[in-house]
Amino acid sequence: MNWDIVKGKWAQLTGDVKAKWGELTDDDLTQINGEREKLAGKIQERYGIAKDEAEKQIDAYLKDK
Template identity: 80%
Template structure:
């Protein structure tokens, strides 16, 4: 992630970020969010799995979503 929020900040505030993530990617379940636990790689994997997109697209969506936070 080049600009915007540092992923460590997202991970540190995962409890607050979960609601935002759930709003953006509504197909993720509460169990998914608990399992992800602020880990960017796991978030990308779950988005990839739930939305049927490639990993690079999932990572791009994550970067775009959090760079404005």
């Protein structure tokens, strides 16, 4: 799945995203609103990881979809 599809289906995917990254709040998901950069930033913030690691996790998530 590419990011354009994720962005278009963000409302449907928020539960799945929250299951993957459980430390993200509902407010975080609302703020992210399907934006990949915002998702990476929130993952970095909540999990204390580097940007490249957050990007790798997002890429892995997309491959599974």
